[in-house]
Amino acid sequence: MAASKTLGERLRERGVSRRGFLKYCAATASLMALPPSMAPAIAAALERARRPSVIWLSFQECTGCTESLTRSFSPTIEDLILDVVSLDYHHTLQAASGEAAERAREEAMRAHWGEYLLVVDGSLPGPRANPGYSTIAGISNLQMLEEALAGAAAVIAIGTCAAFGGLPQARPNPTGAVSVSDIVTDKPVINVPGCPPVPMVITGVLAQYLVFGQLPELDEYRRPRAFYGQAIHDRCYRRPFYDKGLFAETFDDEGARAGWCLYRLGCKGPSTYNACATMRWNGGTSWPVEAGAPCLGCSEASFWDAGGFYRALSVPAEIDGARILAAGAVGAVVGGAAVALTRRRVRAGEQAREPVTVDELEQRQ
Amino acid sequence: MSEPSIERGLQALRAEIDAPVAAFFSSCVHCGLCAQACPFYLETGDPKYTPVLKLEPLRRVWEREFTLWGRIKAGLGLSPKVTDALLAEWEELLYDSCTMCGRCSLVCPVGNDLQYMIRKAREGMVASGHAPEGLIGAAVRAVQTGSPMGLQWKTLEVQIRHVESSTGLTVPVDVPDVEYLVLLSSMEIINFPEYLEAIARIFDHAGVGWTLSTDCFEATNAGVQIGSKDIAATLVQRIVDAAVKLRVKNVISPECGHAYTAVRWEGPNLIGRPYPFHVYHIIEVLDALRAAGRLRTEGKETDRLSLHDPCNLARKSGVIQEQRNLMDLVAENFVDLEEHGRYQWCCGAGGGVSSNERADALRRAAFKRKKAQIEAVEPERMVTMCATCRTQLEEGLEEFNMDIPVVGLTEMLAEHLVEK
Numbered sequence: 124m125a126a127s128k129t130l131g132e133r134l135r136e137r138g139v140s141r142r143g144f145l146k147y148c149a150a151t152a153s154l155m156a157l158p159p160s161m162a163p164a165i166a167a168a169l170e171r172a173r174r175p176s177v178i179w180l181s182f183q184e185c186t187g188c189t190e191s192l193t194r195s196f197s198p199t200i201e202d203l204i205l206d207v208v209s210l211d212y213h214h215t216l217q218a219a220s221g222e223a224a225e226r227a228r229e230e231a232m233r234a235h236w237g238e239y240l241l242v243v244d245g246s247l248p249g250p251r252a253n254p255g256y257s258t259i260a261g262i263s264n265l266q267m268l269e270e271a272l273a274g275a276a277a278v279i280a281i282g283t284c285a286a287f288g289g290l291p292q293a294r295p296n297p298t299g300a301v302s303v304s305d306i307v308t309d310k311p312v313i314n315v316p317g318c319p320p321v322p323m324v325i326t327g328v329l330a331q332y333l334v335f336g337q338l339p340e341l342d343e344y345r346r347p348r349a350f351y352g353q354a355i356h357d358r359c360y361r362r363p364f365y366d367k368g369l370f371a372e373t374f375d376d377e378g379a380r381a382g383w384c385l386y387r388l389g390c391k392g393p394s395t396y397n398a399c400a401t402m403r404w405n406g407g408t409s410w411p412v413e414a415g416a417p418c419l420g421c422s423e424a425s426f427w428d429a430g431g432f433y434r435a436l437s438v439p440a441e442i443d444g445a446r447i448l449a450a451g452a453v454g455a456v457v458g459g460a461a462v463a464l465t466r467r468r469v470r471a472g473e474q475a476r477e478p479v480t481v482d483e484l485e486q487r488q
Numbered sequence: 489m490s491e492p493s494i495e496r497g498l499q500a501l502r503a504e505i506d507a508p509v510a511a512f513f514s515s516c517v518h519c520g521l522c523a524q525a526c527p528f529y530l531e532t533g534d535p536k537y538t539p540v541l542k543l544e545p546l547r548r549v550w551e552r553e554f555t556l557w558g559r560i561k562a563g564l565g566l567s568p569k570v571t572d573a574l575l576a577e578w579e580e581l582l583y584d585s586c587t588m589c590g591r592c593s594l595v596c597p598v599g600n601d602l603q604y605m606i607r608k609a610r611e612g613m614v615a616s617g618h619a620p621e622g623l624i625g626a627a628v629r630a631v632q633t634g635s636p637m638g639l640q641w642k643t644l645e646v647q648i649r650h651v652e653s654s655t656g657l658t659v660p661v662d663v664p665d666v667e668y669l670v671l672l673s674s675m676e677i678i679n680f681p682e683y684l685e686a687i688a689r690i691f692d693h694a695g696v697g698w699t700l701s702t703d704c705f706e707a708t709n710a711g712v713q714i715g716s717k718d719i720a721a722t723l724v725q726r727i728v729d730a731a732v733k734l735r736v737k738n739v740i741s742p743e744c745g746h747a748y749t750a751v752r753w754e755g756p757n758l759i760g761r762p763y764p765f766h767v768y769h770i771i772e773v774l775d776a777l778r779a780a781g782r783l784r785t786e787g788k789e790t791d792r793l794s795l796h797d798p799c800n801l802a803r804k805s806g807v808i809q810e811q812r813n814l815m816d817l818v819a820e821n822f823v824d825l826e827e828h829g830r831y832q833w834c835c836g837a838g839g840g841v842s843s844n845e846r847a848d849a850l851r852r853a854a855f856k857r858k859k860a861q862i863e864a865v866e867p868e869r870m871v872t873m874c875a876t877c878r879t880q881l882e883e884g885l886e887e888f889n890m891d892i893p894v895v896g897l898t899e900m901l902a903e904h905l906v907e908k
Contacts (some may be wrong), residue, residue: 474500475499476615
């Protein structure tokens with residue numbers, strides 16, 4: 124049975140060189156903020172690792188996260204890693220369909236009860252929502268999650284929808300969508316947000332679980348600190364332009380062509396924590412800001428409802444002249460009334476004042 | 489007749505809060521530069537003498553009663569009241585440690601006129617019965633006898649006879665329709681009678697028509713010093729009445745700093761109407777005579793002389809170049825103190841401090857700043873044009889055993905007139 128082979132054996136079967144594998148391990152070590160000396164240890168651990176069973180549930184999602192993962196650069200070590208995990212249920216990728224597919228899920232759950240990793244992409248209609256908004260094989264998402272959850276070692280919520288609710292949860296949230304961590308309370312949850320997440324972040328989290336047998340250090344949003352510890356803005360190659368105050372004002376002005384900072388075009392880099400700026404996309408080819416598009420903040424909660432994508436985070440309010448005049452007029456009236464009141468008080472004060480006479484002063488002496 | 493009380497004091501403070509005061513208090517940025525401008529703070533090192541802190545009673549009334557936030561705070565009991573005890577504590581700060589020299593007003597980066605507010609805050613102190621005894625005595629005597637030192641015309645008459653016998657000139661008294669009404673300060677009459685003699689000589693030399701008035705010979709204003717605009721107005725009104733009665737064109741303020749600002753700047757506001765005459769300081773008149781070529785002098789002082797600008801004259805009234813023009817006329821070895829003119833340091837005695845015996849120690853402490861300035865220049869004599877400054881300089885220099893005589897500019901000028 125394939126499951127008995129180690130990762131190292133399978134990689135060599137696939138013709139992946141020792142050198143390529145070590146390079147991947149070094150990259151993984153640096154991603155996890157480990158010293159380079161840890162790379163051989165990672166390699167050794169990964170080589171020995173047995174294929175862990177993974178059950179992948181897709182709910183209210185667009186398959187973008189799966190696309191991101193499978194279309195990572197090729198030939199890739201990440202997809203081999205994924206290949207070597209025992210992806211026992213993934214309704215996009217598995218060959219089986221219909222009742223056979225669901226049976227595969229039930230069998231995998233039974234065989235690896237208490238050990239398998241549960242990966243979820245997509246949000247799901249919450250306990251108080253109509254379950255009919257999203258079902259698979261007649262089973263509601265919530266029911267399927269709760270069944271799979273019972274035997275899972277941990278849950279990895281892939282993508283912003285699973286992690287934070289994402290697009291389905293955006294106002295007015297017609298399906299009552301909730302995130303995985305809204306439902307899961309008794310199992311460890313790792314959020315790997317992004318729309319979609321950087322592929323290497325997904326495999327990096329899996330690699331860490333395989334190497335250390337434990338879940339990575341998380342921040343307050345349950346995101347792995349190794350990948351989500353720094354703001355895009357702080358690692359952005361356009362940051363020097365921001366510091367110098369050089370901004371592109373439109374998408375086709377001189378600043379845009381010169382590659383200046385996109386802050387004023389709505390870049391959410393300063394408030395977005397992700398690894399895009401360091402790891403980039405498509406095998407390190409490029410990433411949105413490098414392509415001239417402001418960061419949308421897709422890995423942050425409620426990013427759909429956080430105002431326009433092209434509205435800068437903080438700029439002077441845009442108020443039209445009529446409103447300024449009206450506000451000025453109101454201010455003048457209020458100010459005038461206050462002045463009149465104060466004048467009256469001062470006049471009353473002057474009238475109330477009793478001048479001190481010389482006789483009074485003399486008496487005090 | 490009701491007693492001065494905290495209620496009357498608060499009423500008086502309320503009446504003093506005007507648009508400038510509100511603007512000043514709202515714009516204070518707590519930078520503390522006013523402390524660095526104050527000789528009382530610098531020479532004692534005690535932070536309670538920070539000028540803006542001296543205004544705390546007035547500031548509290550403004551905050552509690554004239555600002556929305558302050559009224560809310562006062563309503564919730566979060567803003568301390570102005571009490572009689574507070575005013576008693578502040579009496580020393582508002583009177584003993586401030587000469588209203590205005591150096592703090594000059595350096596304030598947001599332009600707060602602190603000495604203007606000290607003057608106003610003193611109104612509340614008088615009405616609440618917290619004015620110093622020395623100043624009360626001076627104010628009572630000024631109103632009742634016409635002189636803060638209790639001098640009467642007959643004392644001046646004796647001096648006039650001395651001047652007439654030593655000069656052979658007639659001192660004009662109550663002569664109508666002349667150009668100038670000359671006013672004196674009591675201190676000049678008692679301590680520096682040579683001033684009157686010098687005036688008589690110079691005006692005779694220049695052919696200027698002038699007179700004294702038996703109705704009003706005093707220009708000092710104890711009302712301004714103690715902080716009573718009613719008394720101040722009474723005293724200004726006497727000058728106006730005397731000048732109008734004699735139909736003079738101009739009134740000359742004596743060599744006394746605050747007398748000049750009181751009659752020149754505050755006066756019309758105090759009585760509520762413009763004067764039918766002009767007011768000049770004697771130094772302004774002398775410099776105008778010099779410019780018109782009406783002062784012919786011979787010989788010059790050869791010793792090293794320096795000049796003390798009175799605050800009221802230089803900083804508060806802009807009379808700075810005039811005294812230097814006159815010095816150049818009669819002195820060949822004149823050297824200015826490092827900080828002079830607008831930025832000069834106060835002698836430490838003005839604004840009522842010298843009339844307030846309780847403030848003696850502070851007055852002497854504040855003088856140390858002036859002393860250091862004088863030491864840096866090492867003059868053989870000091871020249872000034874204010875009787876209060878002159879007395880303070882003489883006393884202070886003597887205390888530190890510095891053998892530097894102090895002379896009045898007018899007298900020095902009179903000594904160099906070409907004999908007829």
